[in-house]
Amino acid sequence: MVMKELDLQASSDMPVDRKAVLGVALRRRILSMELAPGAVVDELALCDEFGLSRPPVRELMRQMAAEGYIDLEANRAARVSSMSYQSLRSFFLAAPLIYIGTTQLAATHATPSEIEELKRIQTFFREAIEEKDVEKRVLYNDEFHLQIGKMAHNVYLMPSLQRLLIDHARLGKIFYRHPTSVDMQEDLHLAADQHDEIITAIENHDPALAGEIVRAHLELSRRRMSEYAAPEGLNVAINY
Structure with a gap:
């Protein structure tokens, strides 16, 4: 949605x-981590920048x-939503439930135009x-899901998915950063291949297979995303 809206606003006809x-x-700025978790959102600076x-x-x-x-919070400056260890634990617990649920339902209800x-x-x-x-990797992955x-x-799953995608995008800055090893580059291409497999399962109206693929997809990204919550040198188990 972010990418589409930016394209629309760039149109001189609108x-x-x-x-x-x-x-x-x-x-x-929040999804791309230009504004870091917990950073103050300067209201007056935004007024000046956007003429509001x-x-x-x-x-x-x-x-x-x-x-x-x-x-x-009352009497405090607005801040970018935080990413504490507790919130990250909640993320990893909720992600499989929400992603698998929405993907399986998509395999049941998707229309041809939506699949396109x-x-x-x-x-x-x-x-x-x-x-x-x-x-763009992070934002288009967000768009995909x-x-x-x-x-x-x-209507019950969408608000939870949208909230989940905020932290997924921010954690994705770890997974989708410039690859520093051969295995990371391979993971990027595997993630793209899994997207294709998810599309095929949805197109074939196979919710069971779609659920299996998205679970494997989450495990792939979880291994990279957990680097944010457990930096090198810390032995912290993150499970869902």
């Missing part, structure tokens, strides 16, 4: 909605707090891998 532009930019008064900026921050991007959109996103994801563009959530057609 009127500029400054609040919408700020929302897209701020979400992208404080009320619409505050309204946007309340909306983004409800989505899970920002933490708001998923294939389009996958094309951009592969291009980002070949171009070694870390930010968000599209699967839409294809599940379940």
